[in-house]
Amino acid sequence: LSYILFIFADSINSNFSKVVLGTFLKNLYLSYLEILAILVFIALITALIRRWILIPNRLKFSLTKKPESIIIIVLIASLMLTHLLTESVNHLIKPETAYSFNFISEYLSKPFKSLNYDINSYILLHDLFWWIHLTIILSFAVYIPISKHLHLLVSPMSFFFGNTKSSGIIDTPLNLEEMETFGANNLRTFKPKQIMDFFACAVCGRCSEVCPTNLTDKELSPMHFINNLMQSSSKTEEDLNIGVIDNQVSKTEIWDCLNCGACVNECPVGIEHISPIIDMRRHLVMEKSEMPKTAESTLLSLEQGGHPWRGTTFTRSDWHKDLNVKTISDNPDAEYLLWVGCTGALVERNQKVIKSLVKILNSANVNFAILSNEETCTGDPAKRIGNEYLFQILANQNIQNFIKYDIKKIITHCPHCLNTIKNEYPALGFKAEVINYTELITKLIDQKDLIPTNETSKTVSYHDPCFLGRHNKIYEEPRDIVDSIPGMKRMEMCKNKDKALCCGAGGGHMWIEESNEKRVSHLRTDEFLETKSDTLAVACPFCLQMFEEGISAKSQSDEEVKDIAELLEESIEENK
Ligand code: SF4
Ligand code: SF4
Ligand code: SF4
Known part of the structure; x- marks a missing residue:
């Protein structure tokens, strides 16, 4: 705005800005620009110090220290300086227009005044500063589009057109x-x-x-x-x-x-x-059919068996044989469908977690049912690995079942399943109330439908799974459940909530090998061990597996990894 008013419009008609704004507003605006110029100077000095002297970790990459950054800092500083100098000399040419708030340019005009030039020399000096200022602006216009500083123009657009929904959503092309x-x-x-x-x-x-x-x-x-x-x-x-x-x-x-x-x-x-x-x-x-061998065998397992756990000997109904849990065909009026997920159904360690969850729901008299053998993978691993075609086949199979049983409310254990059914199935035409088990349990505890009573002396650190936390903003409910357990002490890891480090299993990496020896799960395990807690609490079947391996590799002590459902089950009375 200032350039349009004071540079381009005023150079056509020197009274333009005065007519548009009036004397008072014009001077007020000029005062604002002077203060802004000083603030920009301070910001530039800070930027110089942070990029080249007191460098924070994030700016230690060679890419962040390119000399190009100096060019832009020098250009912006020159712009501010020539603006202030132009206004300073203006004080000496038109003292009657000086406004008491223009104290910065007034102060800077003193050295020029002491030179005792005649008015024509001051006009010449003023015009010189003005032209340098204009030349810098025009250089900017030429330099920015061909430099890395194009981001100054593009980033507001990128921000404006950014995804306002969950960051866990991957687009679903329908054609x-x-x-x-x-x-x-x-x-x-x-x-x-x-x-x-x-x-x-x-x-x-x-x-x-x-x-x-x-x-x-x-x-x-x-x-x-x-x-x-x-x-x-x-x-x-x-x-x-x-x-x-x-x-x-x-x-x-x-x-x-x-x-x-x-x-x-x-x-x-x-x-x-x-x-x-x-x-x-x-x-x-x-x-191209080019992918790591482990990704290939995961996709094959999804295609052939409807789940990514190649080699499992379990069926989806094995885990609930001895449990009081009904299938949706046996209980068509169930309020909730409990979505178990492949890992909860087919991996022995994770089956224990689902059993705990079922006991908790039964204890609170929640009317729920499962799909059992009618459940197939949500398709999340296929989508993340890049086989969109397979994702849509699996997703549509599930959606047909949801429609067949008129499913309106779904509880998921796995945060990946939550993310996929809640955020990605709507693109395929299915919408329902999809919640994570920690959300429902928190509600049940609040309503006193669940009362944790058994005391414990455990010290627990909760790890935020990326697909529950960052991608779906569920941070407090798992913590509230831990806090509801009598005697349980909760600690926080150095990185928590939206800053939490991944367990290393996202994006299909539960099945794809890491590309070097340094494991992400071990790094996160180290952060847990720093807390000196005895239990690492999780709310994701993948995190559970990753950290059990991490702790067995990194610790000589007997820390354990438990799902929030397991911790709560230990604390609720047998039959409420
Ligand atoms: S602007 Fe965004 S993408 Fe670029 S370095 Fe910063 S955080 Fe990363
Ligand atoms: S998203 Fe993951 S846990 Fe959920 S059903 Fe698919 S593979 Fe199983
Ligand atoms: S692994 Fe790295 S690049 Fe990939 S989503 Fe996480 S932070 Fe981003």
Whole structure:
């Protein structure tokens, strides 16, 4: 606004801004600009100190210390300086227009006044500063679009068009049969918002500082990944045909991602890193059939058995044989469908958790039922690995069952299932009230339908699963349940709630091997061990498995990993 008024309009008619704003408002606005200039100076000095002297961890990457940043700092500082100098000399040319609030330029005018020039010399000096100021503005206009500082223009748009729903949502293209290509590998196939994101990055390092793969020295560092994709924009037609995979970014980077959302959560300009990664996985899986062996066998298991647990000898009805739990066909009037999930049904350790949950629900007289053998995988692993086609087949099978049994309310144990059914099934036409078990249990405790009574002396640290916490904003309910157990002491890990580190199992990595020896789960286990708690509480079947392995590898003591449902079951009376 100030440039339109005071530079361009006033240079056509010197009274323009005065006529539009009036003398008082014009002077007030000029005072505001002077104060702003000083604040910008302070910000620039702080930026210089933080980038090159007292450098925080997130700015220690070589990418964040490029000399280009100096150019922009010098240009902005020169803009502010020439603005103040122009206004200072203006005081000497038109003292009658000086306003008592313009104290900064008035103060700066003193050295010029002591020179005792005649009025024409002051006018010359004023015009000199004004032209330098204008030249810098025009240089900006030329420099920004060809420099990395294009983000100054693009980032507001990226922020504006950002995903306002859950960060756990991956888009669901509905026209797969008609698509000529799947996923993305070049600028022609990336979506407009993804391309906008490549140019919006401010190279601030926040995403890479928190990314679990970067913290465990893997190839993927989200800031570098996004910037490498930005480089792909300046390539030739031939490069466009070759694509970005194996040129700007490696396959290892693409498969490293855990979809944990820590990067998205930290990014100040709304960049969605997971979205292009999934599109590149789709390209690799659906176009090229290129994927890690472990991903391939997971997809095969999903195709052949409707679950990712290749080698399991259990069926989905084994775990509830001796339990008081009805199937939805036996109890069609059930208020809730309890969605068990493949891991809860087919992995022995996780079956114990589901049994605890069933006992809790029975104890509170919740009217629920299960699908048992009619349940199939939500399709989450297929979607995250990049086989959208398989995801939609599995999802539609479940949706048909939901419609058949007129399901209106679903309780999930697995946060991945929660995220998929609640956030991704609506794109396929199914909507219901989908809640996590911790939400329902908290409500039951509040209503006194569940009363934890058995005392314990356990000290517990709760790990926020990414798909429950960051992606679905459920932070307090699991903590409230722990706090409701008499005698239980709750600790917090150094990274918690939206800052919690992933367990290493997201994005299909429950089944895909990590690309180096340094395991994400071990890093998080170390953070737990620092708390000196005796129990690591979880609310996700994958986290449970990851941390049981982590603790057996990292600790000589007898810390244990328990699901919130197991901890609560130990504390409720046998028959309420
Ligand atoms: S989603 Fe997680 S693992 Fe993937 S790039 Fe972001 S922070 Fe890293
Ligand atoms: S947090 Fe966002 S702006 Fe900062 S480096 Fe990462 S992608 Fe770029
Ligand atoms: S999303 Fe995960 S836990 Fe849930 S049903 Fe599928 S594989 Fe099983």
